[in-house]
Amino acid sequence: MSASNLSILDAFPKREFHESLLRGTPLSKCLFINDILYFKGDGNYSWLITTTGQHYLCSRAISFYESYLVNHTDGFIRTHKKCIINVNGVRSFDSEVVIMLDGYRAPVSRRRKSFVEATLQGIKM
Numbered sequence: 001m002s003a004s005n006l007s008i009l010d011a012f013p014k015r016e017f018h019e020s021l022l023r024g025t026p027l028s029k030c031l032f033i034n035d036i037l038y039f040k041g042d043g044n045y046s047w048l049i050t051t052t053g054q055h056y057l058c059s060r061a062i063s064f065y066e067s068y069l070v071n072h073t074d075g076f077i078r079t080h081k082k083c084i085i086n087v088n089g090v091r092s093f094d095s096e097v098v099i100m101l102d103g104y105r106a107p108v109s110r111r112r113k114s115f116v117e118a119t120l121q122g123i124k125m
Contacts, residue, residue, distance in 0.1 A: 034086075040062075045058060070084065075087050083106045083107060087120060
């Protein structure tokens with residue numbers, strides 16, 4: 001694949017979330033992907049919540065982050081139209097919600113329910 005065919009997402013190491021993906025946030029250079037707990041969609045914006053409890057408002061819709069995290073990395077799933085979670089940050093789950101380590105109750109849509117359950121069944125919590 002030539003350099004002109006690579007997307008901006010292909011140029012970044014898989015363990016880092018580069019600053020251009022976090023446009024509109026106060027983050028300096030990069031954020032390690034393992035430090036991301038979940039994203040919450042908020043219209044054309046997204047909230048990024050880290051494992052340290054930091055909350056960042058990002059100026060891109062959650063679908064942008066889905067195209068990178070869900071499709072290009074392991075460990076992230078979209079549970080609902082407004083939520084992407086890091087499966088390593090799951091405390092417990094049932095058919096309607098996924099409870100994250102910080103206590104956030106991530107909704108699970110009916111359409112994604114079987115996929116979320118199948119994915120999280122194999123995760124040790």
